[in-house]
Amino acid sequence: LIAEGTHFETNELSFRQIGRKALAVNLSDLAAMGATPTAATFSLLLTRGPNTPQQAVEITEGGAELAQQFNVDIVGGDTNVWNGPLVVSVTALGTVPIGSAWLRSGARPGDSIIVTGELGGSRGQHHYGFTPRIEAAIALRRDYTVHAAMDISDGLGLDLFRMAHASGVGADLDAAQIPISRAAHAVSQRDQHSPIEHALQDGEDFELLLAMPAESADRLLHDANFPVRCTRIGRFSEELGLWKTTPEGRVALIPQGYLHR
Amino acid sequence: LIAEGTHFETNELSFRQIGRKALAVNLSDLAAMGATPTAATFSLLLTRGPNTPQQAVEITEGGAELAQQFNVDIVGGDTNVWNGPLVVSVTALGTVPIGSAWLRSGARPGDSIIVTGELGGSRGQHHYGFTPRIEAAIALRRDYTVHAAMDISDGLGLDLFRMAHASGVGADLDAAQIPISRAAHAVSQRDQHSPIEHALQDGEDFELLLAMPAESADRLLHDANFPVRCTRIGRFSEELGLWKTTPEGRVALIPQGYLHR
Numbered sequence: 001l002i003a004e005g006t007h008f009e010t011n012e013l014s015f016r017q018i019g020r021k022a023l024a025v026n027l028s029d030l031a032a033m034g035a036t037p038t039a040a041t042f043s044l045l046l047t048r049g050p051n052t053p054q055q056a057v058e059i060t061e062g063g064a065e066l067a068q069q070f071n072v073d074i075v076g077g078d079t080n081v082w083n084g085p086l087v088v089s090v091t092a093l094g095t096v097p098i099g100s101a102w103l104r105s106g107a108r109p110g111d112s113i114i115v116t117g118e119l120g121g122s123r124g125q126h127h128y129g130f131t132p133r134i135e136a137a138i139a140l141r142r143d144y145t146v147h148a149a150m151d152i153s154d155g156l157g158l159d160l161f162r163m164a165h166a167s168g169v170g171a172d173l174d175a176a177q178i179p180i181s182r183a184a185h186a187v188s189q190r191d192q193h194s195p196i197e198h199a200l201q202d203g204e205d206f207e208l209l210l211a212m213p214a215e216s217a218d219r220l221l222h223d224a225n226f227p228v229r230c231t232r233i234g235r236f237s238e239e240l241g242l243w244k245t246t247p248e249g250r251v252a253l254i255p256q257g258y259l260h261r
Numbered sequence: 262l263i264a265e266g267t268h269f270e271t272n273e274l275s276f277r278q279i280g281r282k283a284l285a286v287n288l289s290d291l292a293a294m295g296a297t298p299t300a301a302t303f304s305l306l307l308t309r310g311p312n313t314p315q316q317a318v319e320i321t322e323g324g325a326e327l328a329q330q331f332n333v334d335i336v337g338g339d340t341n342v343w344n345g346p347l348v349v350s351v352t353a354l355g356t357v358p359i360g361s362a363w364l365r366s367g368a369r370p371g372d373s374i375i376v377t378g379e380l381g382g383s384r385g386q387h388h389y390g391f392t393p394r395i396e397a398a399i400a401l402r403r404d405y406t407v408h409a410a411m412d413i414s415d416g417l418g419l420d421l422f423r424m425a426h427a428s429g430v431g432a433d434l435d436a437a438q439i440p441i442s443r444a445a446h447a448v449s450q451r452d453q454h455s456p457i458e459h460a461l462q463d464g465e466d467f468e469l470l471l472a473m474p475a476e477s478a479d480r481l482l483h484d485a486n487f488p489v490r491c492t493r494i495g496r497f498s499e500e501l502g503l504w505k506t507t508p509e510g511r512v513a514l515i516p517q518g519y520l521h522r
Contacts, residue, residue, distance in 0.1 A: 001304040001350055006343045043262040043350050076352070082267045089262055089304050089350035091337070 004047075004085035008128070015055045017128045018088060019062030025153075026092035027070060027132035028206045032151040034102040034141045035094030037070055037134060042077040045087035052081055059088060070134050096141075106148035107167035107211030113234040114210040114217055119156055120184025120199035127204035135227040136208060144220055148211035157200040159209055161242050161255035167211070173234040173253065175246045201256050211236055265308075265346035269389070276316045278389045279349060280323030286414075287353035288331060288393035289467045293412040295363040295402045296355030298331055298395060303338040306348035313342055320349060331395050357402075367409035368428035368472030374495040375471040375478055380417055381445025381460035388465035396488040397469060405481055409472035418461040420470055422503050422516035428472070434495040434505045434514065462517050472497055 002022050004010055013021070023040055030037045042063055046052045056079055067074055072092065116133050133151070140146055148167055152159045156178070164171040175196060184198035193201075212220065220230055234245075244253040263283050265271055274282070284301055291298045303324055307313045317340055328335055333353065377394050394412070401407050409428055413420045417439070425432040436457060445459035454462075473481065481491055495506075505514040 001306055001339045001341055001348075003306055003341065003343055003345070003348075005345075006341065041352050043352070045262055045264055045348060078262045078350075080262055080264065080267065082264055084264070084266075084345050087262075087264075087306060087348055087350075089339075089348075091302050091304070091352035093354075 001087065001089040003087045010086065013128055014062075015058035016062030016065075018086070019059035020066045021128045022059075022088040022090040023063045023066050023072075023092065024130060024132050025206070026090050027066070027072070027134055028130075028151040028153070030092055030094040031133040031137035032102065032149050032208060033094070033096060034100070034137050034146060034149060035096045036138055037072045037092055037094040039073045039075045040067060040090055040092040041075060043080075043089040044078070045080045045082060045084070045089075047086050048081045048083050055086075063090070070132075102146050102149035103166075104148050104150045104163045105166040107163055107169050107236045108147055109169050109236055109238040110214060111147055111211040111236045112214050112217035112232050113160065113171060113173070113236060114212050114220065114230050114232055115152070115156070115179065115207055116228045116230055117205070117207040118179045118181035118229070119152065119205050119207060120187075120195060120202050121181030122202045122204035126181070126183060127206075130206045132206065133208045133228065139227055140210070140220075143223075145213050145216040146210055147213065150209050152205040152207050152209050154203045155201045155256070156205070156209070157242070157253060158255045163209060163211065164236065164240075164242060167236070169236045170239045170241045170243065171234060171236050172250075173242070173244045175244050177231060177233045179229070179231045179233075200253075262348065262350040264348045271347065274389055275323075276319035277323030277326075279347070280320035281327050282389045283320075283349040283351040284324045284327050284333075284353065285391060285393050286467070287351050288327070288333070288395055289391075289412045289414070291353055291355040292394040292398035293363065293410050293469060294355070294357060295361070295398050295407060295410060296357045297399055298333045298353055298355040300334045300336045301328060301351055301353040302336060304341075304350040305339070306341045306343060306345070306350075308347050309342045309344050316347070324351070331393075363407050363410035364427075365409050365411045365424045366427040368424055368430050368497045369408055370430050370497055370499040371475060372408050372472040372497045373475050373478035373493050374421065374432060374434070374497060375473055375481065375491050375493055376413070376417070376440065376468055377489045377491055378466070378468040379440045379442035379490070380413065380466050380468060381448075381456060381463050382442035383463045383465035387442070387444060388467075391467045393467065394469045394489065397491075400488055401471070401481075404484075406474050406477040407471055408474065411470050413466040413468050413470050415464045416462045416517070417466070417470070418503070418514060419516045424470060424472065425497065425501075425503060428497070430497045431500045431502045431504065432495060432497050433511075434503070436505050436507045438492060438494045440490070440492045440494075461514075
């Protein structure tokens with residue numbers, strides 16, 4: 001569920017982009033479970049006004065375009081009007097083989113920490129234009145072994161901490177390996193934070209964070225046909241806590257991330 | 262999706278009742294399709310405040326209690342906090358044999374018009390405490406023939422008009438047969454509307470409106486084991502329009518009902 005003023009502003013996103021994003025965050029959740037999406041419902045709570053019907057059309061069209069891209073059927077929902085801000089509630093459904101949904105709690109010591117794509121770009125346009133990693137998830141499920149997965153929605157630092165904590169393991173990040181987006185570099189020139197701080201702490205990357213056995217990860221990193229760039233950024237270990245190795249040495253990392261206000 | 266100030270007021274309903282109602286209206290929709298409900302998701306947009314966590318628990322518990330009653334699993338959802346009014350968005354899933362969902366467009370001339378329960382009671386407590394007609398729908402699907410169905414959410418007059426219109430038929434109501442709730446009689450003593458006006462025009466009855474072949478309806482009306490009272494209130498006909506037969510004769514009925522503001 002996304003709400004105006006909390007998750008988006010209507011002067012920053014078009015209604016099409018709002019509809020697209022409402023579905024995209026759901027598809028990202030399905031990808032994080034290794035699911036193949038099948039269907040979605042759209043429930044709208046629209047602000048009463050002369051443009052309300054047109055807004056409903058644009059929100060739905062923005063969602064439908066993304067749905068079509070991933071063979072998702074829009075199968076239901078609800079349309080309401082009130083005097084409050086816009087709220088869009090999407091439920092997406094997908095399938096996994098019984099008992100095999102990826103959880104965040106399955107990481108094991110020795111597993112490689114893998115991320116898709118590049119991190120830290122959400123201050124730019126990435127947070128609404130991102131592609132949910134459905135194709136990557138389907139390819140991973142078909143050809144590789146995944147012990148744990150989640151999508152990075154609150155920043156790598158915080159989400160990696162959550163995965164490690166849920167799995168009862170620690171995590172060692174190799175800071176130099178973290179794939180930092182050009183947008184993070186660009187934003188970093190304008191504020192007091194380094195690109196890696198953006199990559200670790202910015203929310204809404206919507207990339208996959210994976211725990212994979214080292215052998216399966218090795219093979220993935222050499223797979224020229226894989227649909228998205230993947231990077232090994234460290235490994236899970238028995239020593240609890242979140243650690244970062246930099247040229248200056250190995251330091252404990254305080255999990256910080258983006259918490260929605 | 263139900264929203265504070267539009268679909269309910271928090272000084273009229275407890276948070277448990279809000280959670281129950283959010284699911285109940287969805288289960289009523291499933292019953293109207295002749296579906297067996299299986300699962301539901303709850304997405305909450307809570308008003309920020311000291312009691313927010315407690316409210317989330319109570320809303321979810323109210324929903325879970327009804328879910329359990331109908332063997333519905335709560336399988337997902339989302340929890341958000343903002344400074345606006347409370348919004349509860351529920352998606353419910355159910356199953357029907359492929360291609361056999363009841364629609365509102367299947368009524369045929371000669372079909373009996375059947376309603377479950379009693380009408381006009383929504384000004385009382387019925388609009389949040391009602392039992393969705395899941396059991397009746399399952400029994401109807403198993404033992405009877407249903408050509409068209411919907412749940413009465415905007416008043417019998419308006420919803421019967423919609424069914425007749427969608428089916429390309431007319432409808433003849435036998436006014437004396439309409440089952441009027443005690444609550445409608447009680448409210449009628451306090452306002453300028455007759456009990457039958459309440460039964461025809463009040464919203465949120467959440468009873469089933471059915472088009473059934475006359476023979477199947479005859480059998481239903483003699484079924485002592487059927488889970489809910491059913492009443493034949495007229496028949497569908499080839500003559501388009503909505504008609505009401507009263508002791509004074511047969512008059513055209515102007516479809517009026519409850520339209521959510």
